[in-house]
Amino acid sequence: MQYRELKKTxxxxxxxxxxxxxxxxxxxxxxxxxxxxxxxxxxDHGVNYLDTAWLxxxxxxxxxxxxxxxxxxxxEKVNIATKLPCPLINKPSQFDEYFSKQRAKLQxxxxxxxxxxxxxxxxxxxxxxMGIFNFLEKLKKEKKVRYIGFSYHGNAEDxxxxxxxxxxxxxxxxxxxxxxxxxxxxxxxxxxxxxxxSVFVMEPLRGGTLVGKLPKPVERLYASAPVQHDAADWALRxxxxxxxxxxxxSGMNDITxxxxxIQTASTSFAGGLTKEERIIIKKVRHIYNKMLTVKCTGCxxxxxxxAQINIPNAFKALNDKNMFGGYRSNVDYMLQAGIQTKDxxxxxxxxxxxxxxxxxxxxxxxxxxxxxxxxxAKFENxxxxxxxxxxxxxxxxxxKK
Numbered sequence: 001m002q003y004r005e006l007k008k009t010x011x012x013x014x015x016x017x018x019x020x021x022x023x024x025x026x027x028x029x030x031x032x033x034x035x036x037x038x039x040x041x042x043x044d045h046g047v048n049y050l051d052t053a054w055l056x057x058x059x060x061x062x063x064x065x066x067x068x069x070x071x072x073x074x075x076e077k078v079n080i081a082t083k084l085p086c087p088l089i090n091k092p093s094q095f096d097e098y099f100s101k102q103r104a105k106l107q108x109x110x111x112x113x114x115x116x117x118x119x120x121x122x123x124x125x126x127x128x129x130m131g132i133f134n135f136l137e138k139l140k141k142e143k144k145v146r147y148i149g150f151s152y153h154g155n156a157e158d159x160x161x162x163x164x165x166x167x168x169x170x171x172x173x174x175x176x177x178x179x180x181x182x183x184x185x186x187x188x189x190x191x192x193x194x195x196x197x198s199v200f201v202m203e204p205l206r207g208g209t210l211v212g213k214l215p216k217p218v219e220r221l222y223a224s225a226p227v228q229h230d231a232a233d234w235a236l237r238x239x240x241x242x243x244x245x246x247x248x249x250s251g252m253n254d255i256t257x258x259x260x261x262i263q264t265a266s267t268s269f270a271g272g273l274t275k276e277e278r279i280i281i282k283k284v285r286h287i288y289n290k291m292l293t294v295k296c297t298g299c300x301x302x303x304x305x306x307a308q309i310n311i312p313n314a315f316k317a318l319n320d321k322n323m324f325g326g327y328r329s330n331v332d333y334m335l336q337a338g339i340q341t342k343d344x345x346x347x348x349x350x351x352x353x354x355x356x357x358x359x360x361x362x363x364x365x366x367x368x369x370x371x372x373x374x375x376x377a378k379f380e381n382x383x384x385x386x387x388x389x390x391x392x393x394x395x396x397x398x399x400k401k
Contacts, residue, residue, distance in 0.1 A: 001046025338388025
């Protein structure tokens with residue numbers, strides 16, 4: 001495993017962090033045995049940063065770590081990071097309420113890295129007006145946390161303003177092949193680095209968009225390289241090529257992916273990409289930006305939807321249709337929205353109630369309601385609804401032999 005130093009203290013952090021938002025699931029809950037085996041494997045092979053949050057896995061991610069990971073000597077091997085759920089905070093007394101509950105769920109006395117979660121300009125101003133800086137200073141003085149930072153989902157201008165507002169230890173931003181200039185972007189990353197603030201990267205694979213089945217033009221570009229790498233390797237190597245990045249986090253849930261990511265993290269260094277490889281990635285970025293209809297990362301912050309629309313799956317189907325063509329995405333959409341639903345009823349994109357809950361929650365600031373109309377226009381014709389209705393009838397009343 002490769003390690004990079006925190007800018008202000010020189011403490012070494014593995015360049016690969018383990019994200020706690022996309023653990024394997026079983027019957028709608030964290031698959032304890034599988035997730036534990038995968039996470040302990042990663043720690044045993046050098047990963048020393050575990051990231052979680054109050055909101056992850058419907059509030060169970062922190063408890064899982066406390067009950068199953070941070071025991072039997074593993075607490076001493078890792079840094080634990082969690083986040084104050086700023087969007088849920090309405091009064092100053094909630095600062096300590098949430099923090100105390102988080103320590104109890106994690107079963108730790110000290111939280112190594114504590115973040116203000118999902119900041120943008122408005123949420124940051126709300127927190128400042130409630131006295132968040134005094135609370136953070138108190139936590140550090142009492143040695144209940146070691147490092148203070150924030151995760152960011154706002155515009156570039158507010159990122160600079162937030163960086164300049166406090167003596168942060170680190171900042172966590174979205175950065176990947178597609179999102180080079182999105183939100184904080186590369187300029188924000190470089191600015192933070194110039195202020196001796198360590199930069200942690202989230203969404204390195206953009207919620208899986210950059211791996212798995214690839215658009216044919218992207219496949220051809222990667223295949224043209226003198227040295228072959230898989231798509232995840234390309235994406236992670238590009239991020240680690242930046243000296244300003246201390247660590248990237250991956251929400252890993254497959255042991256093969258974990259092993260591959262550890263291998264990449266052990267062999268990818270700042271400035272390691274060749275000129276030819278950088279040109280290939282620039283062309284790949286251009287292709288994705290042309291082909292992605294909706295810039296959804298699949299984070300699920302918009303869920304649950306009051307109309308029971310599976311918003312991330314709907315947008316995935318739309319993007320797949322544009323990138324790959326064919327009829328497969330039509331079938332996928334019919335299955336998830338019109339046939340294989342939990343209550344046996346259809347929940348089409350056109351079922352949108354226009355309540356706006358999804359848009360208020362979306363860290364990408366997507367016009368979700370307008371984008372759902374694109375899903376409707378692409379998939380919800382008469383044939384799709386008739387086929388889906390028949391499918392629901394068959395599932396409810398299977399043919400008996």
